Amino acid sequence: MDRIRILVVAAGCVCVCLSGLGCAARSSGAPSVVVKRTQMHMGTLVSITAVGESDQAANQAITAGFQEVKRLEQLLSTWIPDSELSRVNAAAGAKPVPVSPDTLNVVRLAMQVAEMTEGAFNIAIGPAVDAWNVSAQPRLPTAGELEALRPLMNLRAVHADVRERTIFLDKAGMRIDVGGIGKGYAADQAVIAMQKAGAAAGVVALSGDIKTFGRLPGGRRFPVAIQHPREEGAILVLVDLQDEAISTAGDYERFFEKDGIRYHHILDPATLQPARGCQSVSVIAKDGVWADGLDTGIFVLGPERGMALVERLDDVEAIIVDQAGRLHVSSGLRNRVRAPSSSGRMGPER
Ligand code: AMP
Numbered sequence: 078m079d080r081i082r083i084l085v086v087a088a089g090c091v092c093v094c095l096s097g098l099g100c101a102a103r104s105s106g107a108p109s110v111v112v113k114r115t116q117m118h119m120g121t122l123v124s125i126t127a128v129g130e131s132d133q134a135a136n137q138a139i140t141a142g143f144q145e146v147k148r149l150e151q152l153l154s155t156w157i158p159d160s161e162l163s164r165v166n167a168a169a170g171a172k173p174v175p176v177s178p179d180t181l182n183v184v185r186l187a188m189q190v191a192e193m194t195e196g197a198f199n200i201a202i203g204p205a206v207d208a209w210n211v212s213a214q215p216r217l218p219t220a221g222e223l224e225a226l227r228p229l230m231n232l233r234a235v236h237a238d239v240r241e242r243t244i245f246l247d248k249a250g251m252r253i254d255v256g257g258i259g260k261g262y263a264a265d266q267a268v269i270a271m272q273k274a275g276a277a278a279g280v281v282a283l284s285g286d287i288k289t290f291g292r293l294p295g296g297r298r299f300p301v302a303i304q305h306p307r308e309e310g311a312i313l314v315l316v317d318l319q320d321e322a323i324s325t326a327g328d329y330e331r332f333f334e335k336d337g338i339r340y341h342h343i344l345d346p347a348t349l350q351p352a353r354g355c356q357s358v359s360v361i362a363k364d365g366v367w368a369d370g371l372d373t374g375i376f377v378l379g380p381e382r383g384m385a386l387v388e389r390l391d392d393v394e395a396i397i398v399d400q401a402g403r404l405h406v407s408s409g410l411r412n413r414v415r416a417p418s419s420s421g422r423m424g425p426e427r
């Protein structure tokens with residue numbers, strides 16, 4: 078009998094290291110109170126940190142950030158039966174569905190990432206994701222089963238109409254899945270909500286999708302630790318961010334092993350099998366939506382084509398661990414990443 082092992086690493090391929098900061102003393106009149114709260118949304122732990130002039134101001138901004146994440150979850154989650162995306166999927170092959178500017182925006186941005194990654198990023202991959210169902214059901218779909226789904230994954234059959242504000246999927250059975258880009262988008266929008274609420278600086282982290290703005294009291298940038306893809310809880314490298322997002326896609330987040338082979342949740346649209354070139358890809362970009370879309374797309378492209386794409390793009394950097402465990406760092410990041418200190422553990426976030 079086959080030996081099957083399911084390993085699910087709970088969210089957390091990147092963590093923001095704020096240890097030792099707590100609530101800083103008020104000194105120069107600059108905002109100096111740091112508050113952090115964590116809740117569960119979009120199927121993952123969402124941590125929001127705000128720097129404000131007072132406890133109350135920081136907490137108000139955090140509440141605004143969480144509200145925005147919850148609002149977007151109601152639009153984009155395919156786990157919520159009456160979300161906009163669920164309604165778009167349910168109407169596949171039948172009729173266009175009116176959607177909000179946010180849903181339209183995420184889908185259009187996802188199409189752009191698809192173009193940039195030559196189809197490696199594909200939000201129409203939903204039927205194949207379901208066939209693999211990596212988190213719940215460790216069975217291998219047959220080649221015939223997967224090939225039969227292929228016509229449903231044609232991105233040209235996704236019509237996002239800006240003028241009509243509708244999305245239409247051409248064929249019955251198509252499903253769009255923004256799991257590879259939606260959290261980054263939500264992090265961006267939550268930051269905008271926090272800034273409107275008066276936060277001077279902060280971080281929104283939806284598991285491994287993180288957007289930072291401003292600096293910590295005292296002028297430090299936000300230090301972010303990237304998880305080692307094969308040593309649970311160990312830090313691979315650290316990098317300091319300001320007004321930047323980072324997102325990590327890894328084959329250790331959701332996977333099962335069968336006969337010594339790892340089957341994970343990021344699928345290559347060309348083969349409909351788990352992508353094989355990388356163990357993890359972290360992308361740094363100005364916006365979370367790009368960092369999140371590109372980490373998944375680059376994971377599929379593999380280290381060579383993926384890093385070549387990063388080097389062609391302005392304001393995008395990457396840290397890739399390839400299948401053999403070798404580290405690749407993009408040229409703009411080489412002077413910015415640092416090795417962890419002696420302990421090198423992720424540790425509890427504070
Ligand atoms: P991430 O953790 O950002 O890499 O996103 C992973 C999620 O994106 C998966 O759980 C799937 O829902 C979805 N996904 C898997 N493969 C692809 C792909 N090739 N293109 C776009 N989304 C994908």
Ligand code: MG
Binds near residue numbers: 256257324369372373
């Ligand atoms: Mg992604």
